[in-house]
Amino acid sequence: MEGQILTYTKTLSLVTSLDLSGNNLNGDIPEEITNLLGLVVLNLSQNHFSGHIPISISNMGQLLSLDLSSNRLWGPIPVSLSSLSFLGYLNLCNNGFSGMIPYTGHIMAFDESSFAGNPGLCGAPLAVNCPGDDELNKGPVVNENHDDGNFIDKWFYLSVGLGLAAGPLVPYVMFAMRRPWRDAYFRFMDSFVERISWFGTYRS
Structure with a gap:
């Protein structure tokens, strides 16, 4: 072969x-x-x-x-x-x-x-x-505006806190300084309570 x-x-x-x-x-x-x-x-x-x-x-x-x-x-x-x-x-x-x-x-x-x-x-x-x-x-890119965001968030929460604290104080100070306003307010509240009581008694 x-x-x-x-x-x-x-x-x-x-x-x-x-x-x-x-x-x-x-x-x-x-x-x-x-x-x-x-x-x-x-x-x-x-x-x-x-x-x-x-x-x-x-x-x-x-x-x-x-x-x-x-x-x-x-x-x-x-x-x-x-x-x-x-x-x-x-x-x-x-x-x-x-x-x-x-x-x-x-x-x-x-x-x-x-x-x-x-x-x-x-x-x-x-x-x-x-x-x-x-x-x-490479690791994730660090957001350079991160600190600015925290700063804004802190101011937001501070504003909300001050608003909640000042809400009840403003009417109190105004009523303390203006007696006619205070008297008118309490007369209105008394009248309102009496109407509610009368309406409840009438329905009964």
């Missing part, structure tokens, strides 16, 4: 391990490789692969180990990688990946050692913040 080009179709689902590490392979990672749905181990490390990780890598739902380290891969890490729920080993070190790590789903099971050697990466689990993170992490 040496030298023959063979096309595998019906037996691709039986391939469980593919190790092509330590070669001089270059170019993009072929998207067709993600059709190996039964693949458990994929090792393409220490080659010269460039380009992006295929978004369709999420099709390889049986992967337990993925090693793409020491290549020339670049661009963002696809969010679809987080859907590989059986993945127990991930190594993306020493590439040219950039942008925020999609630290969600199963990717949260891996620490910074899985992403080291990619100066363009940022966000958890790395200690490098992404642009804009500093603004999001």
Whole structure:
């Protein structure tokens, strides 16, 4: 069979391990490789692969180990990688990946050692913040008019208190200073009470 080009179709689902590490392979990672749905181990490390990780890598739902380290891969890490729920080993070190790590789903099971050697990466689990993170992490803006508001509130409550206290005192002072007003007031009150008493007696 040496030298023959063979096309595998019906037996691709039986391939469980593919190790092509330590070669001089270059170019993009072929998207067709993600059709190996039964693949458990994929090792393409220490080659010269460039380009992006295929978004369709999420099709390889049986992967337990993925090693793409020491290549020339670049661009963002696809969010679809987080859907590989059986993945127990991930190594993306020493590439040219950039942008925020999609630290969600199963990717949260891996620490910074899985992403080291990619100066363009940022966000958890790395200690490098992404642009804009500093603004999001700032505390709430302090209202500079807060003290002015307290000052106004204090004056409001003080005014209400003075009004309640002065309400009964004003008529008292006026009646004390003006005897005719005081006499007229009490005559009115006596007449009012007598009318109420008469009305109550009449209804009985």
